[in-house]
Amino acid sequence: MNLRRTFAMAYKEALQIWRDPRSLAIALLMPLMQLVLLGYGVSLDIKHVPLCVFDQENSQQSRAVVDRFVSSDWFSISHTINRQSGIGYALDRGDCIAALVIPADFSRRLSTVGAAPVQAVFDATDVNTTNVALGYAQGAVAQANAQIAAQWAASQGVLPSLVGQVDLEPSTWFNETLESRNFIIPGVVAVILSLVGAELTSLTISREWERGTMEQLISTPVTPLEVMLGKLTPYFAIGFFDAGFCLVSAVYWFRVPFRGNIGTLLATTALFIVVVLGIGYLISARIRSQLGASQIALLVTMLPATLLSGFTFPLDQMPALVRAISLAVYARYYVTILRSVFLKGSGLYDLWAPLLGLSIYAVAVIWLAARALHKRLD
Amino acid sequence: MSAGAPAVLAQGLTKRFNSFTAVDHLDLGIEKGEIAGFIGPNGAGKSTTIRMLCGLLHPSEGRASVAGFDVDRQPEAVREHIGYMSQKFSLYGDLTVRENLLFFGGIYRVPRQSFEERMRFAISMAGLEGRENALVRTLAGGWKQRLALGCAILHRPPILFLDEPTSGVEPEARRRFWDLIHELAAQEVTILVSTHYMDEAEYCNRISLIDRGRLIASGTPSELRARRLGGDLFEISCAPLGAAVKVLTGAPGVVEAAIFGDKLHVVLGSGGLGAADLPGFLGRHGIQAGPARRVTPSLEDVFVQLVSGGQKQRSAT
Numbered sequence A: 001m002n003l004r005r006t007f008a009m010a011y012k013e014a015l016q017i018w019r020d021p022r023s024l025a026i027a028l029l030m031p032l033m034q035l036v037l038l039g040y041g042v043s044l045d046i047k048h049v050p051l052c053v054f055d056q057e058n059s060q061q062s063r064a065v066v067d068r069f070v071s072s073d074w075f076s077i078s079h080t081i082n083r084q085s086g087i088g089y090a091l092d093r094g095d096c097i098a099a100l101v102i103p104a105d106f107s108r109r110l111s112t113v114g115a116a117p118v119q120a121v122f123d124a125t126d127v128n129t130t131n132v133a134l135g136y137a138q139g140a141v142a143q144a145n146a147q148i149a150a151q152w153a154a155s156q157g158v159l160p161s162l163v164g165q166v167d168l169e170p171s172t173w174f175n176e177t178l179e180s181r182n183f184i185i186p187g188v189v190a191v192i193l194s195l196v197g198a199e200l201t202s203l204t205i206s207r208e209w210e211r212g213t214m215e216q217l218i219s220t221p222v223t224p225l226e227v228m229l230g231k232l233t234p235y236f237a238i239g240f241f242d243a244g245f246c247l248v249s250a251v252y253w254f255r256v257p258f259r260g261n262i263g264t265l266l267a268t269t270a271l272f273i274v275v276v277l278g279i280g281y282l283i284s285a286r287i288r289s290q291l292g293a294s295q296i297a298l299l300v301t302m303l304p305a306t307l308l309s310g311f312t313f314p315l316d317q318m319p320a321l322v323r324a325i326s327l328a329v330y331a332r333y334y335v336t337i338l339r340s341v342f343l344k345g346s347g348l349y350d351l352w353a354p355l356l357g358l359s360i361y362a363v364a365v366i367w368l369a370a371r372a373l374h375k376r377l378d
Numbered sequence B: 001m002s003a004g005a006p007a008v009l010a011q012g013l014t015k016r017f018n019s020f021t022a023v024d025h026l027d028l029g030i031e032k033g034e035i036a037g038f039i040g041p042n043g044a045g046k047s048t049t050i051r052m053l054c055g056l057l058h059p060s061e062g063r064a065s066v067a068g069f070d071v072d073r074q075p076e077a078v079r080e081h082i083g084y085m086s087q088k089f090s091l092y093g094d095l096t097v098r099e100n101l102l103f104f105g106g107i108y109r110v111p112r113q114s115f116e117e118r119m120r121f122a123i124s125m126a127g128l129e130g131r132e133n134a135l136v137r138t139l140a141g142g143w144k145q146r147l148a149l150g151c152a153i154l155h156r157p158p159i160l161f162l163d164e165p166t167s168g169v170e171p172e173a174r175r176r177f178w179d180l181i182h183e184l185a186a187q188e189v190t191i192l193v194s195t196h197y198m199d200e201a202e203y204c205n206r207i208s209l210i211d212r213g214r215l216i217a218s219g220t221p222s223e224l225r226a227r228r229l230g231g232d233l234f235e236i237s238c239a240p241l242g243a244a245v246k247v248l249t250g251a252p253g254v255v256e257a258a259i260f261g262d263k264l265h266v267v268l269g270s271g272g273l274g275a276a277d278l279p280g281f282l283g284r285h286g287i288q289a290g291p292a293r294r295v296t297p298s299l300e301d302v303f304v305q306l307v308s309g310g311q312k313q314r315s316a317t
């Protein structure tokens, strides 16, 4: 490897990025747009979920359950309905996202059987909101349970303290306020970096094939390794800049608490950017058209990064097969690392498992990328 | 590269794309300091041959060496010794003149102490003084081609491959380009240049005529010109030209009839039609014709005959 050639390559690439509006837009505008879209779209804390109530009993005890739902700011009653069919209608019209149904024999079953079902119906169009609302509903029911148990104990003449306070507060470590954005924003950062990184580099080789400059380039003594290092250097700088922008926004704009160490954050971020750029470069070297490369890059990065990184859907609730597939999604390692560094303040030592996953990826991707360019036309 | 060895040597060089043979058992030898012309119609296989010689395509058969290195087994060693100008313009249009030179200078590791001077030489050779900071895509064809040549010789390669460097360039710029090629050859650079302009053949030391992947003839321009056409060459104005070719081809005593610009070139052998009989013969077939005039054959006449001769041979087999 020759430094002079690598530098010539890097300088040329930087000039081309600087003069290409499309690359600049991907590098500078896309992170901002994605941050606004994804950050606000999925992470603003959901409060006052509109709730329809169909209380078929309307007793003191059933009203107590409804009270539990609205006493926190989680739900607001948008409708009170009195027919079963009204539920579907209200959900369809979007009057509410959740509906609470209390059976007519609620208090009778509670006193005789000792347990009574309430039904909650959710509009699952927006899966994320639904998940959050479902969590809220479980919390509300748990609180109602605790209250009923306490009342029962009191009516039996047993001191509540002896029955034991049934504390069913949702137990959330590291994210005490249950603010979903603390959990989601690190995932958003990972998705943005995967997308921007792969999109940027996916064009770098295919552009040269399309414009005919590659034929000239491969007739020179430049090595595939020098081409890769030279081309990735300016993109690495851009990726790091974008990462800085996203992470600073996470802390100062989305107010995600940062408990970790800056050095840990930067080192792991650098590793992740290497993986992301390498993937884009690999795609670019394999596919000689710009359009094809850009679309494949979108497909291989965006889809798995959003679905399987644990960014929106918790991985531990997924079927085993999907979890196995998600091991191959490099974004998941970075999501895990970011969440731990941000919320738990983990250091490199605590992060050995995801770091190992990411490192294996980085080595493999760079090893392949350094060999990806064939200096032949056939 | 040992002294006396040819700069470029090809033996039975063949390239097939699937079942199609683009280059068919080509033999080639170019001595150091020679300007070798590669002449042939579109699709003849000129670019394919040059790409194999630059190590950009694997030969399907045969072998070739450039500067003493095998093009298939030691492509990197070959690339250290060559400059290549591809047929399609391939400098970076979104970089300036200076930035392109800086890039190729860096890639070729031009020694720093001579870099400025070589860059200035390339700029003045291309006639681009004062336009160093213009984006290359804004330049006209002739300047682009001369700059591409400048980039290809920044590292002073002993061997240069130029693939149709003058196509699409106006005649004045073409002449300037050939002056540059001659200046380089005077400095012992071996140059293989392809073209489909027959008139450019005269500028070369040695010509290889290829058609449909085969070497049809090679030699110096005067050697080729001296080849017997198989008769005497006459020029005749007539209309319509196409019909005249049809009528004359195969007529007694006619070796060859071909359109040459807006006239007809006819090679007459002994026996059969004489030059004086031509206007009358054509007239009888409803073709208006002026008197036949004897001309000395140009290289183009030789090529036309060789190419059409090759076709006849092929259709006969």
Ligand SMILES: Nc1ncnc2c1ncn2[C@@H]1O[C@H](COP(=O)(O)OP(=O)(O)OP(=O)(O)O)[C@@H](O)[C@H]1O
Residues within 6 Å of the ligand: B017, B020, B022, B040, B041, B042, B043, B044, B045, B046, B047, B048, B049, B087, B196
């Ligand atoms: N990669 C390829 N795959 C299939 N066929 C090819 C390929 N490259 C060239 N050919 C064919 O091989 C033949 C020779 O092409 P080549 O480009 O070498 O011709 P050429 O003499 O340079 O012609 P031109 O004057 O048009 O540049 C053509 O018929 C072309 O279509």
Ligand SMILES: [Mg+2]
Residues within 6 Å of the ligand: B046, B047, B048, B087, B163, B164
């Ligand atoms: Mg060609």
